[in-house]
Amino acid sequence: MSDDGLRYYVDGEFAPADEASIPVTDRGFLYGDAAFETLRAYGGSVFHWRAHAERLAETCDVLGLDHGQSDGELRAIIDETLAENDLEDAYVRLSITRGTQAGRLTPADVVEPRVVVIVEPLERGGRGSESVWDGPATVQTVKTRRIPDRSVPARAKTHNYLNGILARLELRVTGADEALMLDAEGYVTEGATSNLFFVHDDALCTPSLDGPVLPGITRRVVLDLARDEGIPIRERRFTPDDVREADEAFLTNSTWEPRPVETVDGIGVGGGPVTTLLSRLYDEYVESRHY
Known part of the structure; x- marks a missing residue:
């Protein structure tokens, strides 16, 4: 319709x-x-x-x-x-x-x-489905910082999304798809509306929930799929350079599902075998549960 x-x-x-x-x-x-x-x-x-x-x-x-x-x-x-x-x-x-x-x-x-x-x-999900996004994401680190948990807990999804809006406004200069937001100390947290994953030394890395990071539902599913495959996982604090030097990277949220990252701050990152594997496993997971 x-x-x-x-x-x-x-x-x-x-x-x-x-x-x-x-x-x-x-x-x-x-x-x-x-x-x-x-x-x-x-x-x-x-x-x-x-x-x-x-x-x-x-x-x-x-x-x-x-x-x-x-x-x-x-x-x-x-x-x-x-x-x-x-x-x-x-x-x-x-x-x-x-x-x-x-x-x-x-x-x-x-x-x-x-x-x-x-x-x-939206498009059908699962095996052989079409993505809702039109290509891998370009990501830009922004000056707008995530609000500390002591001010507004990141786990609270409220209608007050001004923090993310300010971050997205910064993207107008470069036309990037997603903002990479840091905490008050300069460590990577998440995107304006997405969780971040990247691969380094064959390990799947993602900022830990100890910082101001939303506990995404898709994030949780991806971590479970990675554990089932025996992929090493690192959840801790990371710097922007850690992400820029990654072998591959992707974003997750309920609408995008896993979305590969093409560049971070203009530096090519691209997809890779881990991103491809987890995307396929995610599609199969959706297929088995819903179709």
Whole structure:
């Protein structure tokens, strides 16, 4: 179906995409006071729903947001939205805001949360599928630093994405696809919307979750696949030079899946046997679970 015919779920009702709306007094709009998850549906079912639900619950715990919905109820809303749009392979975004509490920064004790689900058609995943990206990614290290966990925990996926937006704005000069963000001490963390992997001395390297790094669901799956293959894994702190000198590199998120990296700061990195193997294993994993 065309995007023009999509219908979004907003607070218990479906509305055409171009008419779906929330009040301007919603705290998700006013302050970014909302939790969200980006998911991918394959063959009519959500990929790793349990892991996404657990991460959503952790975000809501950080926000002190008791939305009153069970995981099963939220999953049913997503399934209903997919069915409403006759979609089996799709991008899905689930948002839960604290609702309308106008005129005050301090959250009220009484919460009337607002649930929104947005869907868009995507290519089929799994074996032999077409990628949603149009080629390997170009990556650029940016000046915008990741917010320290003591300020805003990286594990909390909230509507306040200004940190990533500022990072992406820096890419306008070079036209790179993704920003490589560092922490306050200059160590590599992640992309604006992705986790980073690279290969050095035949080991799979990725910044550890001890720093301000989002615990990505795709990141977790890739690490599990690498362990099953006996690929050595290094999770620790890395410098930008470590990445620039890598033998190969790739990015992960729910929409991109594994996406090879072509260059980092203009330096050729490219794909390689580990990236190719893990991409193939990921496709087979999706195929076996969903098709």
